[in-house]
Amino acid sequence: MTELIWIAAAYLAGMVASRLSFPPLVGYLAAGYALHGLQIAPLPNLGHVAEIGIELLLFSVGLKLKPSSLIRREVLSVGGLHLLLTAVTSALVFFWLEQKVTGGLVLGVSLAFSSTVLAIKVLEDNGELSTLHGRDVLSILILQDIVAIVLLAVADGKQPQPWALALLALPLLRPLAHRILSASRASELKLLLGVCLALAGGVAAERVGISADIGALLTGVMLATHPKIDELTDRLWSLKELFLVAFFLQIGLADLPNREQVTLALSLLGLLPLQGVLFFGLFLFAGLRARTAFVSSLALMTYSEFALITTGAVVNAGLLTEDWKAIISLAVAGSLAVAAPLNRYSHRLFGWAECWLVRFEKQSGNPDRLPESFGAAEWLVIGMGRTGIAAYRALCEREQRVVGLDADPTVLETLLGNGRRVVYGDAEDSELWSGLPLERVKGVLLTVPAYEVRCAAIEQLRRRGYLGQIGAICYHAEEADHMKTLGADFVIHPLVEAGNQLAKQLLEGGA
Template sequence: MTEPDKPMDSPPSAPTPPQHAPKTRIYVLAAHPDWGQSRITRPLRDAATAVPQVQVCDLYARYPDYHIDVATEQARLTAAQLVVLLHPIQWYSMPALQKLWLDEVLSHGWAYGQGGHALRGKDLWLVASTGGAEASYHPQGYNRYFFDAFLPPYEQTAALCGMRFLPPLILHGAHSVSNAEVQQHAAVFRERLLQYPHWPELDDMDSCPACEVPEQDRPHTPESGAATPGAWAAEGSAQPPAVPPSGSHVMDHTPAWLFNSFLYLSAAVIAVPLSQALGLGAIIGYLGAGIAIGPWGLGLVTKVDDILHFAEFGVVLMLFLVGLELEPKRLWSLRRPIFGWGSAQVLACAVAFTAVGMLAGYDWRTALVAGLGLSLSSTAIALQVMAQRNLMPTGSGQAGFSILLFQDVAAIPILALLPLLGADLMPNEASAHAGRAEQAIKIVAIIAAIVLGGRLLMRPVFRWIAASRTPEIFTAASLLLVVGIATLMQQVGLSMALGAFLAGVLLAESEYRRELETNIEPFKGLLLGLFFMAVGMGVDFGVLAQFPLQMVGIVLGFLAVKGLVIYTLARAMALPFQERAVFTLLLAQGGEFAFVVFQTAAGAQVFAPQTASLLVGAVAVSMLVSPLLLVAVDKWLLPRWAQRGVTPMEEISEPQDAPIIVAGFGRYGQIVSRVLMAQGSQCTVLDHDAEMIEAARRFGYRVFFGDATRLDLLRTAGAEKAKILVVAVDDVAQSLKIVDLARAHFPHLELVARAHDVTHWNQLRERGVMRVERELFESSLRSARSVLELLGHTPHAARQTAMRFRQHNLALFEQLHPHYKDSAKLMSVVKQGRQQLEEQMAQERAAQAQRHPGGWN
């Protein structure tokens, strides 16, 4: 240790204070375990030694054996008016020796408790530094809390001793700040010491926060009992006597979770319907509610990070439900859009942003990380909007989902890249490589466990649980599945949502798929709403106010660049013109993973904390304005296209009065609609696929764009006056939802429905739909007739055989319907029916052979 590093009070090197110096009034406790590694604390310690009225104690140099001279320290505290705790923040607290000093020196009966008045009226000042950037001490940062959340132990220590806790002096980012910033900070520290006690802010502070507390109510050790003096304060082995409640704060008796639940639900119930009534949509309502009750609104909620982390589980549940809709074969068919268009979007946006950033004068690392982070989009907002608009089955919906899924995968290597770009690389490269290899093995093992477990274990487990016939346990098991997989994925640093999606895909072919959807859907909706509220709470309007022009420039710039790239991709993918604007806006906004990327980058010292704050704020603002831009497109852009001759998708704006409504204009609905139209029957035809609508328009058919699962749209389509509703959509869940809406709100309607398979047929019949046609049944019978004719049967005989089978099959379905949920009974009836059919067919063949063949040929 060099000479300047030795403390002033460590003989023999402690210099004698000048004769003209006043009596020591400031006592600085400098604590750093390794001064050779100190960039901040050491210059501050040296600056303090140059101030005449200051005495500096280097704790680790004076007490290397951790044996504190309590009497000497208490004498120095008695002589001082200001006590300064100078140290780095280590593990969100103070160095170990500093904590030991507090435990032993601030003893009961001297510093606090009965007779403990030695420090009453003095000042305590914390001067500290943090390794993490300032942006990391944020509800959306990796430290999860504002820095103020780590100050209560210091504040309460001062209050317990009757001292005044002065505003702390903190320097963040100890490893990334420049030498000039360190010297400037040291100069500020020295100037503050020189000016004490003439600080302007001290005039507004009470001289002694604890002095007004009566002696009998201040913590003290009871006269009897086994507790030793100072035991509870130093070790926490006992609790101080309870202070009688004042009764002035009613909320003191209300659990925090209960009050917060009331707060969130109240805000949502008020804001979301209001937003819907104004035509702004539910997402904007949730975001507005979060802003209103958050730190920058009414201030009713301050711990946004806890809420955000909990509410992110809504995104996890949403991805699980999306996975349930995608069977593995279907997901495999999307591999080209996912890795083709997905990688094209991320790479093109990253390259564009990097180029713009470097042209603006930023370092290439800063520009690259900013570009990668801004290229990601909000999966929560995009999928929610797609679900509300029923866009998932459309071309743009499938393309958007593929790109979003790739982004979730791409976030993993992006996060892995950040430490390599940071200022401080790991000194031991061998251990670094070993750590990465171990992490890779864990990732492969977890994914393999999910795949094998989903294939081999989940069905037997759910079958065993379903056999208990306890619905709430099945719901608990559904949530346990998602929570467990999310936990495993997070343990190895992967996306929880990605793991939940994978689990959903593996269970998409399970017979419990619909039951899982039904159980999880309510939790998903509530948690997603809470997530959007947390995003609104987390918008840092302080950064907006401090850098308004930069923030506006970043938001407009990245939305414009990203929007241009995505619109170009939409054209390359040949998406319908009417869908490109919505597709572009859904993906142009920033995403949740960008928060993690920028905060991790700041912690890895890729760029300055101020840059991270600006980028995080820009992403949050983009998520806030994106739903507003979608509303603007619906209200102003599409009508302008119509005026300029661009044909938009025709939505129902005026109530219809046709007696027949056809929901779905696909392969099935087209045939039904064309037959009815050929007979002169008036029909209102609805479909949500823009490509199909455009194709039908070219052939002269008028099809309205709309989602038939929406009650308001059914009313506008004339469901209250219509006589017949044809349910021809190809999605099973949508079909059942339409039937449920019709049965609940339009019971007079006669329903004619299309069944996708046997299960769907039974579900429709269970809802009272009597006119149900299986979409492939009649065509399969006609093909069977053709095969029989090719085998030599006369057309009449082939038709008779097919009709006989048809009658038998329909009768069998009616017989099976009451038992379709009972697997054992179902199999018994099916086997019995097949045996009867074979016997009947054999008897008819024998009778046919004995008589002369007849009938038309």
């Protein structure tokens, strides 16, 4: 009966949040607090299920991760400076209040961490995890996780074992892992292998005094370059989402705060915009464009689930009072509830403030700079995944002048190495379409997987007055109708088209 109550409450609250244009996770947070307030017994092992969900999330991130793309100058400068400035400020505040400075320092660094779960989930849902700003955000989150491990060691008086460095060798087992995955031909075996590797990485990390999340991430990296990794990723998606519901529910299990604690938690929430402004300024200082800086800052403008863990350790060590557990719990939950809808509409929010924000960006040297022209290209392919590459090749075979655009730097690197004509470009970026000469372009093909991105690109092209052809892919009938209303000339469902081509080939072969 208890299981039914908790699962039903999560579903109903998630559905209400979704109808109010909030992500379902906001409803899960509310359900956790409501069930705890009603004194309904929690699900047994809810915390353990939540930990598995986070490990599966980090493992799935590792499947898409290319380590060489994470070591970027802006990542180290932005992530490092943000942690330093926040920690120093917190220590000074606690010194001024005549509180324990050591506890304030640890708390300040804890509040500088951003929520790994929310940021990755939002980027993944928006199809932006592999974009330039998505990789920067992911790299900063990994940097914060490493610092969190050290912080926990200081707070608990524990240190990672010397064998912890051996975890870095996990990706070297890639050939063996690839063979095992190739031998697992059945889909359910691939799923079981993914879960086993995620949990194995977590167990190995914990045995040497490291967070289980880091171990799961590294085992994901071990499989990242397998040619059939997409099938494993797709199979893990629903399972990971189900386990993550437990994570958001368990946040509400903390003790309900009193009025004074609520006031302090709201004060911490009021500081979140300052954290976002700090991130925005540091990203601009590192040379990123205003759009990239803004979207990245919103993704990082939360308090981390790590803050719950580090605060508990600091309180147990006697460096802070017991009240801080309830305060930080409410602040973390509130930051997730506020940040989730903001991130969902981050590009639209930037569009409203674009005229003002672009004044602060550097005029040259941007690693995310947009192309100034497409040269003599007559066709543009937006999104160089499997469908986009197929369209690109088909146009090249007909001796057409074509250029591909993609927001994933690793995709661009690979395609440029293969001699393809590709440039960096985010289809949602209004600057991309407003600043480029499109008079020679006869047609634009939109093959990006995210439906919202395709719609945004069609709208911006037609608003600018582009008269050429626009073609797009779709996966549902209502998507096709809407995109045609926005200005698409033709819309194709890849699976429907594959069926049509199969029937055509069979009939022609029989004739």
